Amino acid sequence: MTYLSELLATACEELFNLTVEPVWTRPDEQFGDYATNIALQLAGKLERNPREIAEELKTYIENNSDYTIARVQVAGPGFLNITLTDGVLWENVTTAPQQILKNQKVLLEYSCPNAFKELHTGHLYQTIIGDTLGRIFAAQGADIYRANFGGDVGLHVAKCMWGIRDVLSGELPEKLSDVPHEERAPWISQAYVRGAKAYEEDEAAKTEIAEINQAIYGFHDSDDHESPLAQIYWTCREWSYDYFKDFYQNLSVAPFDKYYPESATTQSGLALVRENIGPVFKESDGAVVFEGEEYGLHTRVFITSKGLPTYEAKDLGVIVSEVEDYQYDRRIILTGNDQSEYMKVVFAALGQIDRELADKQTHIANGTIRFGDGKKMSSRLGNVTRAVEVLDTVSQAVRADSDELRQQISLGAVKYAFLKQRLGGDIAFDVEESVSLQGNSGPYLQYAHARAQSILEKGTVRDISASAFQPDERSLVRKLSEYTDV
Structure with missing residues (x-):
């Protein structure tokens, strides 16, 4: 495609002294x-008959093209139709896709669960989407970096810590050894629900949680690992990250290159905001805000009146950390679509600080996974649909001869059920449909792939020669070559 565009642009410049950017379409195969x-x-510019212009371009292309072009035709009032050689068409399928993003560094930030919480179906969906995008970009030649940014500080952690302290009947880290390994994640999750409920219903608890929130930031600032509450915090934080890594491994997705806990981005985010008070951010009632109304957005707080960074400041901090670590050409962040307006504000603020860096940012929003009852999820209320529950339910619906095969089929069922749907909208997930061996399902594709592999194993393997393409084979290769246009 690049070669055709350059050749046609050169023709227009040499023949007509005009600079053009050709636009190509895919006609019916017969043309x-x-x-x-x-x-x-x-x-119009040349005040000439378009078919005469097309004939001149045809002659130029025929006289100056290499092995790429098999035939040039003028059709209708002046359309140029170009047929590629079979060899080039095959090359577009076998090698061209790997050149699309060659030497480009792409950072993907996705999944991003908060420590002290369990992974829910939103994390499951986002992880599958992010992992798949990474594989697609890698197949196009890009260098891929996978980042996971989550909250290990903040009010949600303080609520959970209050709940843990309440369950343990005090700041008693030695009691944590009583929690079985396989129950750690749900145990922490239930403690969070307890703390969240107390925060809303008990003023005394709300005050205590605010104090714990300040204390947790202090654990990082002073490197406190010894006080009883700090011991509980660091132990349960480690439990969370171990749980995340085990989950990703069981999901058979590519490992993350780096985890960015919010605690590690706090100082860089605070510094960036404070450095830009005046030209970008404004002080308001002791807090620091970005007035988004000027950009058609809304005002958001970046530093609270108590001097603590909000999610917005931490997001700026992780953007800085990631570009320092990987010097990426493009950064893609995946979140739920409820974060779309929030991300617009963050990117707008970043654009006022560093326009070039802001232009490298892309936000992809995804919808909600909905089940038969149409309910959404809320970990605050404790009625969250856990990611592991979805995987277990699908696994139980799969008929297989071994646990290993059941695992492969169930993962394929879930992944394809998510990936086949339009990105951005809500997804209606049906377990029975996802494991069906008929129709548009993961297991059906796995079965078709297995059958194809069986046929190939029984056949004679030979090198594919473009010169030997039959018409139906060329049609298939032509269709596959459209991949580079997508």
């Missing part, structure tokens, strides 16, 4: 592989 109406576009 060729690519088509352009560039002659019709030039007709």
Whole structure:
């Protein structure tokens, strides 16, 4: 495609002294592989018959093209139809895709669960989407870096710590050894629910949770690992990250290159905001805010009146940390679509600080996983649908001869059920449909793949020669070559 565009642009410059950027379309196969109406576009400027212009371009291309082009035709009032050689068409399928993003550094930030909470279906969906995007970009030649940014500080952690302290009947870290390994994640989750409920219903508890929140930031500032509450915090924090890593491994996704806990981005986020008070941020009632109304957005707090960073400041901090670590050309962050307006504010603020860095940011939003009852999830209320519950339910619905095969089929069922749907909207998930061996399902594709592999194993393997393409084979290769256009 690049070669065709450059050749046609050169033709227009040499023949007509005009600079153009050709636009190509995919015509019906009988008319060729690519088509352009560039002659019709030039007709007005040159005050000439578009078909005559097309004939001149045809002659130029035929006299100056290499092995790439098999045939050039003029059609209708002045369309140029170009047919590629079979060899080039095959090359577009076998090698061109790996060149699309060659030497590009792409950082993907996704999944991003908060420590002290269990992974829910939103994390499951986002992890599958992020992992798949990473594989697609890698197949296009990009260098991929996977980042996981989550909250190990903040009010949600303080609520959980209050709940843990309440369950333990005090700041008694030695009692943590009584929690079985396999029950750690749900145990922490239930403690969070207890703390969240107390925060809303008990003023005394709310005050205590605010104090714990301040204390947790202090654990990082002073490197406190010895006080009883700090011991509980660091132990349960480690439990959370171990749980995350085990989950990703069981999900058979690529490992993350780096975890960015919010505690590690606090200082850089605070510093960046404070450095830009005046030109970008404003002080308001002791807090530091970004006035988004000027950009068609809303005002958000970046530093609270108590001097603590909000999620917004921490997000700026992780952006700085990630670009320092990987010097990426493009950063893609995946979140729920309820964060869309929030991300616009963060990117708007970043754009006022560093326009070039802001232009490298892309936000992809995803919808909610909905089940038969149509309910959403809320870990605050304790009625969250855990990611592991979805996987277990699908696994139980799969009929397989071994646990290993059951695992492969159930993962394929869940992943494809998520991936086949339009990104951005809510997803209606049906367990029975996801494991069906008929229709548009993961197990059906796995079965078809297994059958194809069996046929290939029984056949004679030979090198594929583009010169030997039959018409139906060329049609298939032509369709596959459209991958580079997507």
